[in-house]
Amino acid sequence: xxxxxxxxxxxxxxxxxxxxxxxxxxxxxxxxxxxxxxxxxxxxxxxxxxxxxxxxxxxxxx
Numbered sequence: 001x002x003x004x005x006x007x008x009x010x011x012x013x014x015x016x017x018x019x020x021x022x023x024x025x026x027x028x029x030x031x032x033x034x035x036x037x038x039x040x041x042x043x044x045x046x047x048x049x050x051x052x053x054x055x056x057x058x059x060x061x062x
Contacts, residue, residue: 006030008047014038015054019047035059 006018014035022028022043029050032041038059044050 010051012051012054013057014059015057017047017050017054031057033057033059 006020008019010017015031015033017029017031019027019029029044029047030041031044031050031054033039040057040059042050042053044053
């Protein structure tokens, strides 16, 4: 199993943004919501896209 090593961590509200190397050896950026019950996360090709997603994310955990 591939193990992700995150670096360059940042938080925008409840969303964490980090950079990692994916299983193909490419640099990828992840945005993940840490609100209880939300579970939203996504991978992006650019850091600015991940930060934009973090800024515009609105979660409604139930």
